[in-house]
Amino acid sequence: xxxxxxxxxxxxxxxxxxxxxxxxxxxxxxxxxxxxxxxxxxxxxxxxxxxxxxxxxxxxxxxxxxxxxxxxxxxxxxxxx
Numbered sequence: 886x887x888x889x890x891x892x893x894x895x896x897x898x899x900x901x902x903x904x905x906x907x908x909x910x911x912x913x914x915x916x917x918x919x920x921x922x923x924x925x926x927x928x929x930x931x932x933x934x935x936x937x938x939x940x941x942x943x944x945x946x947x948x949x950x951x952x953x954x955x956x957x958x959x960x961x962x963x964x965x966x
Contacts, residue, residue: 888931895924911955915948922948 898921905914922941929938 888928891924891931892928895921895928897921898924912952915952915955918948919945 898917902914902917902921905911905917922945925941926938926945929935929941
């Protein structure tokens with residue numbers, strides 16, 4: 886039962902990330918997707934779903950990369966360059 890809650894929480898977080906993305910709230914989208922995929926990794930360990938665990942890890946890396954790019958652009962924009 887607890888693992889099902891983790892799975893559904895993951896699903897809701899990932900969907901929430903899409904919601905944030907649809908209203909152009911990219912930082913919140915990336916953060917929500919990272920949390921959702923961290924929960925999916927926990928879920929995948931319990932159900933031994935290694936291919937999805939690998940996918941979730943790659944998606945986390947991509948979202949972290951996206952956040953770094955936002956941060957870099959914010960720094961560049963604030964410096965007036």
